[in-house]
Amino acid sequence: MAHYAQIINNKVVNVIVLQDDDLKTLEILKKVEKGQWIQTSYNSKGGIHYLPDSNIPSGKDHLRYNYAIVGSVYDSEIDAFYLPEGPFPSWILNKKTYQWEAPISMPIDVVITGMWDEGTKSWETVPSPYPSWICVNNTWQPPIPAPAETGWEWDELDRMWYKAHPLVPDAEEEQ
Numbered sequence: 613m614a615h616y617a618q619i620i621n622n623k624v625v626n627v628i629v630l631q632d633d634d635l636k637t638l639e640i641l642k643k644v645e646k647g648q649w650i651q652t653s654y655n656s657k658g659g660i661h662y663l664p665d666s667n668i669p670s671g672k673d674h675l676r677y678n679y680a681i682v683g684s685v686y687d688s689e690i691d692a693f694y695l696p697e698g699p700f701p702s703w704i705l706n707k708k709t710y711q712w713e714a715p716i717s718m719p720i721d722v723v724i725t726g727m728w729d730e731g732t733k734s735w736e737t738v739p740s741p742y743p744s745w746i747c748v749n750n751t752w753q754p755p756i757p758a759p760a761e762t763g764w765e766w767d768e769l770d771r772m773w774y775k776a777h778p779l780v781p782d783a784e785e786e787q
Contacts, residue, residue: 613629613630613631613654614629615627615629615653615654615679616628616651617649618649619648620646621647622685623683624681624682625647625682626682627682650676650680651675651676652679653674653679656678656679657678658677658678658706658711659677659678659708659709659710661673678694678710678711679693683696690710694710694711694712699712700714701730702730702733703715714728716733716735738752743768744768754766755771756771758773759773760780760781763775763777764780
């Protein structure tokens with residue numbers, strides 16, 4: 613498949629998908645539609661080309677930094693597609709990736725709610741529920757897995773799980 617963006621006044625107004633060998637349709641579009649048609653790659657993001665449907669770099673050259681989406685900008689001088697503005701006024705366009713970035717990096721050692729607070733210009737974080745818990749894959753994990761998904765509560769003093777209610781089945785009964 614080949615993706616093409618229709619550009620009018622440096623703005624992406626349409627994106628189409630054609631079969632790789634369907635150059636005839638592309639030539640017709642160029643004659644009957646306004647603007648220019650420029651190829652874009654669904655697998656290009658932030659100046660990196662990824663393997664399809666993955667976050668694994670392919671090793672190939674990216675195509676115009678980012679995949680074109682309707683409303684994005686095409687800058688012919690740098691041959692790049694990017695959004696015309698960031699999600700917040702304080703965010704800055706990275707001139708190496710043509711992606712908008714927060715003025716401070718997202719912390720990696722705390723769990724993030726995923727929300728940027730423009731008022732404080734910081735990331736909202738979720739504190740550890742207990743001092744013994746550790747951050748794994750952006751979620752807080754207990755040092756010992758819970759016996760079941762529900763009905764058990766963590767006791768930080770003894771560092772163990774206990775039944776939250778007498779009717780909660782014992783751990784052996786859960787299996």
